[in-house]
Amino acid sequence: METIKGKRMIQVDERGFYGKFGGAYVPEMLYPNVEELRENWETIVSRSDFQEEFQGLLRDFVGRPTPLYFAARLSESFGAKIYLKREDLCHTGAHKVNNTVGQIILAKKLGKKRIIAETGAGQHGVATATVCALMGMDCTIYMGELDIKRQRPNVERMRILGAKVVPAVSGSKTLKDATNEAMRAWITDPVGTHYIIGSVVGPHPYPEMVARFQSVISEEIKRQLLAKEGRENPDLVIACVGGGSNAAGAFYHYYNQPSVRLIAAEAAGLGIHSGKSAATSVLGTPGILHGSKTLLMQTEDGQVVEPHSISAGLDYPGIGPVHAHLHDIGRAEFVAVEDENAMQAGILLSRTEGIIPAIETAHAIHALHQISYRPSDLIVINLSGRGDKDLETYIQWGNY
Amino acid sequence: MNRINYLFQNKNKDLLSIYVTAGFPKLEDTLPVLEAIQEGGADLIEIGLPYSDPIADGPTIQESNAIALENGMSIKKLFSQLLGFRAKIHVPVILMGYLNPIIQFGVEEFCKKCKEVGIDGLILPDLPMSHYLEEYKEIFERYGLFNIFLISPQTSEARIREIDRYSQGFIYMVSSHAITGAKSAISEEQEQYFERIAAMNLNHPRLIGFGISDAATFQLASRYSNGAIMGSAFIKKIKDSKELKQDIKNFLSEVRG
Numbered sequence: 001m002e003t004i005k006g007k008r009m010i011q012v013d014e015r016g017f018y019g020k021f022g023g024a025y026v027p028e029m030l031y032p033n034v035e036e037l038r039e040n041w042e043t044i045v046s047r048s049d050f051q052e053e054f055q056g057l058l059r060d061f062v063g064r065p066t067p068l069y070f071a072a073r074l075s076e077s078f079g080a081k082i083y084l085k086r087e088d089l090c091h092t093g094a095h096k097v098n099n100t101v102g103q104i105i106l107a108k109k110l111g112k113k114r115i116i117a118e119t120g121a122g123q124h125g126v127a128t129a130t131v132c133a134l135m136g137m138d139c140t141i142y143m144g145e146l147d148i149k150r151q152r153p154n155v156e157r158m159r160i161l162g163a164k165v166v167p168a169v170s171g172s173k174t175l176k177d178a179t180n181e182a183m184r185a186w187i188t189d190p191v192g193t194h195y196i197i198g199s200v201v202g203p204h205p206y207p208e209m210v211a212r213f214q215s216v217i218s219e220e221i222k223r224q225l226l227a228k229e230g231r232e233n234p235d236l237v238i239a240c241v242g243g244g245s246n247a248a249g250a251f252y253h254y255y256n257q258p259s260v261r262l263i264a265a266e267a268a269g270l271g272i273h274s275g276k277s278a279a280t281s282v283l284g285t286p287g288i289l290h291g292s293k294t295l296l297m298q299t300e301d302g303q304v305v306e307p308h309s310i311s312a313g314l315d316y317p318g319i320g321p322v323h324a325h326l327h328d329i330g331r332a333e334f335v336a337v338e339d340e341n342a343m344q345a346g347i348l349l350s351r352t353e354g355i356i357p358a359i360e361t362a363h364a365i366h367a368l369h370q371i372s373y374r375p376s377d378l379i380v381i382n383l384s385g386r387g388d389k390d391l392e393t394y395i396q397w398g399n400y
Numbered sequence: 401m402n403r404i405n406y407l408f409q410n411k412n413k414d415l416l417s418i419y420v421t422a423g424f425p426k427l428e429d430t431l432p433v434l435e436a437i438q439e440g441g442a443d444l445i446e447i448g449l450p451y452s453d454p455i456a457d458g459p460t461i462q463e464s465n466a467i468a469l470e471n472g473m474s475i476k477k478l479f480s481q482l483l484g485f486r487a488k489i490h491v492p493v494i495l496m497g498y499l500n501p502i503i504q505f506g507v508e509e510f511c512k513k514c515k516e517v518g519i520d521g522l523i524l525p526d527l528p529m530s531h532y533l534e535e536y537k538e539i540f541e542r543y544g545l546f547n548i549f550l551i552s553p554q555t556s557e558a559r560i561r562e563i564d565r566y567s568q569g570f571i572y573m574v575s576s577h578a579i580t581g582a583k584s585a586i587s588e589e590q591e592q593y594f595e596r597i598a599a600m601n602l603n604h605p606r607l608i609g610f611g612i613s614d615a616a617t618f619q620l621a622s623r624y625s626n627g628a629i630m631g632s633a634f635i636k637k638i639k640d641s642k643e644l645k646q647d648i649k650n651f652l653s654e655v656r657g
Contacts, residue, residue, distance in 0.1 A: 009595065016531070023531060024528065025526045025527065025528065025531060025614060026500060026526060027455065027456045027525040027526055027528075027550065027551045028525070028528065028549065028550040028552055028555060028574070029456065029550070029554070029577070031528060031554075031555070031559075032554040032556070033554075084599045098431065098548055169457075170462050170466070171452065171453070171466075176453065177453075180453055180455050181452075183455045184455060184456075184458070184579045187456065187577065187578070187579055188456075188577050188578055189576075189577060190554050191554070192579055218440060243631070246558075263498060285504075286503075287503060287504065288498075288499050288500045288503065288526065289500070290455075291526070296500075298500070298504065300499030300504065301474045301475065301476070301501055301504060301505075302451075302500045302502070302504030302505065303451065303452040303454045303469060303501065304453050304500075
C-alpha cells in the first residue's frame with residue numbers, strides 16, 4: 001500500500017472527482033437540479049438550524065448513537081478482538097435512515113414538496129418512506145419489478161407508510177433500472193421534486209453528500225472506541241459494498257488514517273468469474289453509470305452488465321466513485337464473498353452473538369475468513385442492517 | 401463546409417429531423433431506413449446508438465434500444481454499415497448516444513471513424529458542457545464533428561447564452577420537462593417557453609424535440625423555431641412495419657401535411 005504522509009488524500013475536488021472517478025455526467029435537463037444542490041448543500045448542512053434538527057432526529061427518531069458492541073464469542077471464534085457497530089439497531093433496521101433524515105431536511109430547506117427515490121432491497125425505500133411520513137411529504141419510490149417480488153414485506157412497509165411504489169419494468173428490472181426510472185422521473189418534475197439517492201453513487205454532489213450524512217458512523221466509532229479501548233483508531237474496519245454507503249460512512253473518518261486498514265466486502269455471487277457476480281472491483285472497468293465515472297461491470301461495447309448477488313442490496317453493477325478511488329490507489333482492500341459463504345456467515349453471527357444480520361452485512365462477516373490479521377488486532381465490523389427483511393432468503397437457502 | 405451549416409444556410413424554416421435507432425427494427429435495416437427517410441423529405445437524420453441505460457429516453461426509444469442491442473447492434477457494427485453510405489445519403493447525419501459506449505470504443509477512434517464515414521455531428525445527452533469543454537471539444541473539432549447542445553425550460557438565460565457561444569450547427573431545444581416521447585399536445589406554458597427563447601435572438605438556429613408526434617405539433621414547434629425533431633412517433637410507426645419504405649414515406653408526408 002502506498003504511504004500517506006499526513007495529508008488528506010481522500011477528498012472530493014471542486015468538480016466532484018475523487019482522483020479519476022466521479023463528476024456529474026447528467027443531461028442538461030437535470031443540470032439545474034444538480035447545480036442547485038451543489039451550490040447549496042454544504043452551506044445548508046453546516047448551518048446551526050440544520051444541525052440542530054439533524055442531530056435531534058438522529059438521537060430521538062433514529063436512536064443514535066448506535067452501540068459499539070464487543071462481540072466476545074465472535075472474537076473468540078476468529079481469534080481477534082472484534083467490535084460490531086450496531087447500525088442494525090437504527091430505526092427501520094439499517095444505516096440507510098441516516099442519509100434519508102439528512103436529505104429530507106435539506107429538501108425541505110430547498111423548498112421541495114415531493115420526494116422520489118430508488119430502492120433495491122427496499123431498505124432505502126423504507127427509510128425514505130419513513131422520513132416522508134415524518135415530514136408529511138409526498139413520496140414515490142421506484143423499485144425493479146423483480147425486486148418487488150423478492151422483497152414483498154418491504155414493499156408493503158413502504159405502502160403502509162403512505163408511499164407510492166412504482167415498478168421499473170425495463171432492463172433487468174432491478175436496482176439499476178429503478179435508478180434509471182427515478183432519474184427520468186426527476187427530469188419530468190425538476191422544480192418541485194428532490195431525489196434522495198440512497199448510496200454514494202450518482203452525479204456530484206450526491207456521493208460526497210451521502211457519505212457525509214453516513215459519516216456519523218465512523219464519528220461515533222472513534223468516540224466509542226476511545227471510551228472502551230483508549231484509542232480512536234482500530235486496526236481494521238470492515239464493511240460490505242454494493243454502491244457503498246455504509247462502507248463510506250464507516251471509513252469516512254479513517255480515510256486519511258493510514259494505520260487503519262479499510263476492508264470492503266463485495267458480492268462474488270456464485271463465484272467471481274461465474275457470470276453471476278457483483279464483484280465490481282475485479283470485474284469492473286472505468287465507465288459512466290448514473291452520472292458519475294466509476295468502476296462498472298460492462299461489456300466490451302460499453303453496455304452495462306446485469307450483476308448477481310443473493311443480497312438485493314449488493315446487486316449493483318457499479319460502486320461509488322470514492323470506492324473506485326480507494327481501490328485504485330490501494331487505500332482499501334477489496335474481498336469478494338460468495339453467496340454460500342455469506343449465508344453461512346449469517347448463520348454464524350446468529351448463533352455466536354444472537355444477531356441475525358442482513359445478508360449484505362453477512363458478506364462483511366465472512367470477509368474475516370478471506371483476509372489476514374493478527375490475534376492482537378482490534379477489528380470493527382459495520383453491522384449495517386438486520387436480517388428481518390431476508391427471512392425468506394434464509395428460509396429458501398435452508399441450510400441451518 | 402459541414403453539411404449542417406450548409407443546410408441551415410439554404411433553409412431555415414420547417415426543418416424536419418428524424419431520429420431512428422441504429423439496427424432497428426432489424427439489424428440490417430439501418431441503411432434502408434436512412435434512404436427512406438431521405439426520400440420522404442427529411443432535412444436531417446439522427447442515428448441513435450443503442451444503450452442499455454438510456455436515462456433521457458422514454459419507453460418507446462428504450463425499447464428500440466433494447467431490441468437493437470438484441471439484434472447485435474454495436475458502434476463497430478454501425479460503422480461497418482455506414483461505410484460508403486455517403487454515396488446515397490446527402491442530408492446531414494448526426495449520431496445521438498450516451499457517453500459510456502463511446503468511451504469504451506475510444507473517443508478519438510470514434511471521432512476518426514465518424515469523419516471517415518461522413519458523420520456531421522454528435523448529440524450526447526449525458527455529456528454536460530463543462531466536461532465537453534475540458535475533455536472533448538478539441539478532439540471533436542479535430543475531426544470536424546459538431547457537438548449539439550440541449551437546452552430545457554429550466555436552463556437559465558445566462559447558461560443558454562453560454563451554450564449558444566459554444567454551439568455549432570444548431571441548438572436542440574427540449575420542449576418540456578420530459579423524457580422522449582412523453583407528450584401528445586403542446587401546452588400554453590410550452591409555447592411561452594418557445595417564445596421566450598425565440599426572443600433571445602441567439603446566434604444559432606434551434607430545432608425543437610421531445611414530444612413532437614404529428615403534423616400539428618410539428619407545425620406549432622416550427623412556428624417558434626427553425627424546425628423540429630421526431631423520434632418516438634417515428635419509432636412506433638416502423639416497429640412492426642411490414643412495408644418499411646412505404647410506411648416511412650407515408651409517415652413523413654403526413655407530418656409535412
